[in-house]
Amino acid sequence: MKVASFNVNGVRARLQIVLDWLTAEQPDIVCAQETKVQDKDFPAAAFEEVGYHVAFQGQKSYNGVAIFTREPLDDVQTGFLDGSFAEDARLIAGRLGDVHIVNTYVPQGQEVASEKFEYKLAWLAKLREEFAERFEPMDAVLWMGDINIARDSRDLYDPEAFAGAVSFHPDEHKALDAIMEWGFTDIFRKHVEDDGEYSFFDYRLPNALKRNLGWRVDHIMATASLAETSVRAWIDREPRALEKPSDHTPICAEFDL
Numbered sequence: 732m733k734v735a736s737f738n739v740n741g742v743r744a745r746l747q748i749v750l751d752w753l754t755a756e757q758p759d760i761v762c763a764q765e766t767k768v769q770d771k772d773f774p775a776a777a778f779e780e781v782g783y784h785v786a787f788q789g790q791k792s793y794n795g796v797a798i799f800t801r802e803p804l805d806d807v808q809t810g811f812l813d814g815s816f817a818e819d820a821r822l823i824a825g826r827l828g829d830v831h832i833v834n835t836y837v838p839q840g841q842e843v844a845s846e847k848f849e850y851k852l853a854w855l856a857k858l859r860e861e862f863a864e865r866f867e868p869m870d871a872v873l874w875m876g877d878i879n880i881a882r883d884s885r886d887l888y889d890p891e892a893f894a895g896a897v898s899f900h901p902d903e904h905k906a907l908d909a910i911m912e913w914g915f916t917d918i919f920r921k922h923v924e925d926d927g928e929y930s931f932f933d934y935r936l937p938n939a940l941k942r943n944l945g946w947r948v949d950h951i952m953a954t955a956s957l958a959e960t961s962v963r964a965w966i967d968r969e970p971r972a973l974e975k976p977s978d979h980t981p982i983c984a985e986f987d988l
Contacts, residue, residue: 732986734760736875736949737970738836738931738979742766742797745977746774752970752981754781759801759983760827762834766795773797781869785890788820796834796876800915804832812864815857824865830957830988831866835876840897848897851879855906861912865900866954868914877979880907882917885926886947898948900912911967916958918951918984930966930982936967949982960986 735758739745742763750872761783766773769787778785778799788809789795798804798931804825810817832896840851849928866872880903884890893899911917919928929945936944951964964984 732760732830733758733983734762734873734875734986735967735981735983736762736764736877736951736953737981738764738949738977740765740977740979742795742979743768743772743774744975746777748973748976750777750781750969753778753783753799756967756981756983758799758983760832760873761799762832763797763799763938764795764834764836764877765977766797767792777781785873786823786825788823790820792934794820794836798823798825798832798834800825800827802827803892811857811861816854821854822861825907829871831870831872833862833872833874835874835878837877837879840880840900840903843895843897843900848900848932850908852902855903855910856906859910861905862913868954869956870954871914871957872954873957875950877948878907878950879948880904881946881948882907882920883951885924886929888929888944888946889926897961898946911952914954915952918953918958918961919947919964919966919982921958921961922984924929928966931979932971934978940968947982949979951984952981953986957986960988962987969988970975 751874772890783799787797807825841847881887930949931940
């Protein structure tokens, strides 16, 4: 089973890039974030033409999440079970056989000590509750998405300069650790120990990709029963090098199921 997470930064703006990548790589599951389109305008037919079923939740101009699968997705759920944080389209989940898939676009947080930063921490705390309410750690759960947190110093190009900043702050690490300790393994780090492997390259930095000035804020996490079947993980930089790309690029993994 080949899976990927890809913040597309506008599914209509990057439609051909995403379609070409799906056609070339043939993943079984892709979790996409920042689709930035209302449901009525989502280009579902284009994905169906290249062999993918799609489940999505969107809103105009901001946020938005989708799951592309080779087989139809069962038990699709959008948002939190209790309706919390319903103003933003940031969570979609479903099931393929025994594998539960959760796709999240975690709030960025904007600035430490701001209301948006507190919102991010509250959102992460709610996500931790959601996992505990919906699943058991022995279930096969695949959690993917733009989590907007670099986990450790290997996951950003200048950890000293960004220490304590948004997406690399101790409060965010504590919130993420609480979710991980529930029962998740970082699949990328299971297979890749080196630093310098990033999934996000800021548009505002000149030649960020060429200079490798990036962050790994996109993640693939899995519970133990899935993690033990993982055989490799990697970041595909090629889509970021194309003309008018997303500022993110796919993070991928394979499982021997």
